[in-house]
Amino acid sequence: MPAYSIGVDLGGTNLRIAAVDQQGILLEKITLDAKVTLGRDHVVNDMCEAIQGLAAKLRGASSLLGIGIGVPGIIDLDTGMVRAAENLPDWADYPARAEIEKRLGMRVILENDANAAALGEKWLGAARDFDSMGMLTLGTGVSGGLVLGGRIWHGMSGMASEFGHITVEPAGTRCGCGNRGCLEAYASATAVVRMAHRAIASGAAPSLARAAGMNGDFSAEVIYKLATQGDEPAGQIFRIVGRMLGIALSDLVNTLNLPIYVVGGGVSSAWEAFSPSMFEELRKRSLVYAATDPDSSERSRAGASAHVTPGGSSKTIITRALLGSDAGLYGAARLPMVVET
Amino acid sequence: MPAYSIGVDLGGTNLRIAAVDQQGILLEKITLDAKVTLGRDHVVNDMCEAIQGLAAKLRGASSLLGIGIGVPGIIDLDTGMVRAAENLPDWADYPARAEIEKRLGMRVILENDANAAALGEKWLGAARDFDSMGMLTLGTGVSGGLVLGGRIWHGMSGMASEFGHITVEPAGTRCGCGNRGCLEAYASATAVVRMAHRAIASGAAPSLARAAGMNGDFSAEVIYKLATQGDEPAGQIFRIVGRMLGIALSDLVNTLNLPIYVVGGGVSSAWEAFSPSMFEELRKRSLVYAATDPDSSERSRAGASAHVTPGGSSKTIITRALLGSDAGLYGAARLPMVVET
Numbered sequence: 097m098p099a100y101s102i103g104v105d106l107g108g109t110n111l112r113i114a115a116v117d118q119q120g121i122l123l124e125k126i127t128l129d130a131k132v133t134l135g136r137d138h139v140v141n142d143m144c145e146a147i148q149g150l151a152a153k154l155r156g157a158s159s160l161l162g163i164g165i166g167v168p169g170i171i172d173l174d175t176g177m178v179r180a181a182e183n184l185p186d187w188a189d190y191p192a193r194a195e196i197e198k199r200l201g202m203r204v205i206l207e208n209d210a211n212a213a214a215l216g217e218k219w220l221g222a223a224r225d226f227d228s229m230g231m232l233t234l235g236t237g238v239s240g241g242l243v244l245g246g247r248i249w250h251g252m253s254g255m256a257s258e259f260g261h262i263t264v265e266p267a268g269t270r271c272g273c274g275n276r277g278c279l280e281a282y283a284s285a286t287a288v289v290r291m292a293h294r295a296i297a298s299g300a301a302p303s304l305a306r307a308a309g310m311n312g313d314f315s316a317e318v319i320y321k322l323a324t325q326g327d328e329p330a331g332q333i334f335r336i337v338g339r340m341l342g343i344a345l346s347d348l349v350n351t352l353n354l355p356i357y358v359v360g361g362g363v364s365s366a367w368e369a370f371s372p373s374m375f376e377e378l379r380k381r382s383l384v385y386a387a388t389d390p391d392s393s394e395r396s397r398a399g400a401s402a403h404v405t406p407g408g409s410s411k412t413i414i415t416r417a418l419l420g421s422d423a424g425l426y427g428a429a430r431l432p433m434v435v436e437t
Numbered sequence: 438m439p440a441y442s443i444g445v446d447l448g449g450t451n452l453r454i455a456a457v458d459q460q461g462i463l464l465e466k467i468t469l470d471a472k473v474t475l476g477r478d479h480v481v482n483d484m485c486e487a488i489q490g491l492a493a494k495l496r497g498a499s500s501l502l503g504i505g506i507g508v509p510g511i512i513d514l515d516t517g518m519v520r521a522a523e524n525l526p527d528w529a530d531y532p533a534r535a536e537i538e539k540r541l542g543m544r545v546i547l548e549n550d551a552n553a554a555a556l557g558e559k560w561l562g563a564a565r566d567f568d569s570m571g572m573l574t575l576g577t578g579v580s581g582g583l584v585l586g587g588r589i590w591h592g593m594s595g596m597a598s599e600f601g602h603i604t605v606e607p608a609g610t611r612c613g614c615g616n617r618g619c620l621e622a623y624a625s626a627t628a629v630v631r632m633a634h635r636a637i638a639s640g641a642a643p644s645l646a647r648a649a650g651m652n653g654d655f656s657a658e659v660i661y662k663l664a665t666q667g668d669e670p671a672g673q674i675f676r677i678v679g680r681m682l683g684i685a686l687s688d689l690v691n692t693l694n695l696p697i698y699v700v701g702g703g704v705s706s707a708w709e710a711f712s713p714s715m716f717e718e719l720r721k722r723s724l725v726y727a728a729t730d731p732d733s734s735e736r737s738r739a740g741a742s743a744h745v746t747p748g749g750s751s752k753t754i755i756t757r758a759l760l761g762s763d764a765g766l767y768g769a770a771r772l773p774m775v776v777e778t
């Protein structure tokens with residue numbers, strides 16, 4: 097009998113549940129409102145009912161390997177406790193794994209949602225041909241995940257891959273974490289909108305001012321559309337996004353020398369607008385990237401040759417994510433297939 | 438019969454060779470001049486003769502597991518070729534492993550010297566109780582090594598752990614690699630001397646000017662001595678070293694969440710002068726460090742709580758290396774004990 101697992105992507109607004117087989121084929125998918133304001137018990141009830149419904153539907157046709165759940169927070173992997181979850185306040189210090197396993201009578205694996213997204217892109221997305229990869233997710237904030245040698249790298253206490261808090265401008269914009277100049281303060285959707293408001297306040301961005309003045313949402317997407325139409329202040333914002341991403345990626349390339357880094361999340365839709373300055377920064381700042389640049393194996397850079405010579409056929413790929421908002425859902429479904437317990 | 442291996446630390450000036458048993462006990466040690474100007478064949482001859490002498494001396498008492506050699510350059514691990522070595526120019530594209538194995542009739546493992554130093558500190562030094570660790574070596578340049586899950590992390594093409602080229606000040610001092618504001622441009626011995634000369638040129642550092650004017654070498658060590666005597670311009674230089682180290686370490690802590698980071702190399706002798714500003718920067722810039730700070734499990738930092746809660750008993754240790762200049766030698770000797778071929 098073929099085997100499948102059920103993945104859950106527990107977001108602040110949506111609760112998405114999918115049955116996926118071992119080849120990565122989507123068997124069933126359910127999207128529910130995540131009624132987080134009604135409390136965690138309500139959310140867990142909805143989740144467990146949907147999982148049981150899916151399992152009942154597939155019973156006899158395929159055998160269920162387990163349940164993987166991506167949670168937007170920090171997970172204690174040993175105990176299966178949610179330690180902190182910004183958008184799910186009553187999940188903090190909640191023994192989620194034990195509660196859900198009790199309800200379902202079945203093996204459950206929790207994972208941080210950004211790590212699950214990285215695993216999804218590694219399994220079925222942009223990094224599917226690679227054993228190791230890094231992923232940056234540019235959403236409301238900036239998060240990330242690392243897969244090293246086929247396994248999610250959690251670090252000592254599940255807090256690895258906080259790429260959004262790499263310092264890219266030491267005296268720069270204040271970040272929500274208290275630090276100045278974190279990547280998140282420049283490359284998140286929130287930061288794009290903030291930079292646009294600053295440009296409007298300067299008086300030199302009439303198109304942005306007009307867009308912000310219209311009712312409806314003034315989003316990173318709207319600002320990107322202006323950039324694609326050639327609006328200079330909007331374009332400048334994405335050049336800053338790219339430059340700051342380039343600095344953070346240079347640090348990651350120099351530190352880990354991975355074969356592929358995947359950029360996902362909503363802001364990655366603006367790839368055309370930010371990637372030129374991102375690659376420019378990478379070539380300038382990372383001697384490891386310069387030695388492994390896929391676009392210029394022959395390009396020589398003053399100074400770099402003293403440290404490294406081009407690394408045979410090894411190239412560093414930096415590319416857009418492929419799975420969009422499904423990366424975390426597929427990654428969650430992958431967990432029971434790859435995690436030993 | 439007990440077993441041992443032979444480690445070689447091939448430096449630009451010294452060639453050091455040691456026989457070390459599986460418990461890390463030093464059995465024999467030889468230090469030779471590395472006559473690099475006489476060419477690589479001369480160096481290889483001296484090395485092989487010394488290794489054969491050691492092996493003959495220990496024959497019958499202990500069985501030889503293999504030879505590990507730390508090389509100051511980039512190694513192609515598959516082929517055993519030295520790809521580039523700044524201070525050993527005629528070793529570039531030299532099939533060192535094959536040549537030395539042919540000479541010795543014995544298994545030889547090459548490794549980058551900074552990676553070997555990390556492995557040494559992980560085996561017998563400051564990180565001996567940990568399975569994963571990072572090491573920064575502050576010498577003439579700044580290099581580094583990562584041990585993840587007990588194994589050296591090489592990256593895709595042996596270029597991982599270029600911590601000296603993490604950007605810490607995007608518009609800062611020009612680095613030898615061509616980039617601006619690399620850690621190496623602030624935290625190497627070379628950078629310390631350069632900053633001192635700049636302070637002297639400003640006219641506001643009379644003690645530094647006096648020390649530089651005396652014949653003999655005006656080194657990072659001399660500048661550190663002035664700092665310990667309360668000289669303000671000298672102290673300021675090490676506060677900059679600490680601040681920049683703190684930024685780079687914050688990026689590493691946020692990215693990898695390792696249990697321990699070890700700081701070694703000559704400049705680490707000035708720990709008392711640079712570590713206060715290093716830790717200050719870490720607490721400010723790394724939400725992961727703030728949540729795992731061994732000195733303040735109760736300290737709360739505005740903003741950090743939104744992202745993380747203190748990680749149980751998991752603490753991030755940042756400490757001085759213990760093995761001094763022997764780290765690379767012990768690490769090289771460790772290679773045949775841990776590397777599968």
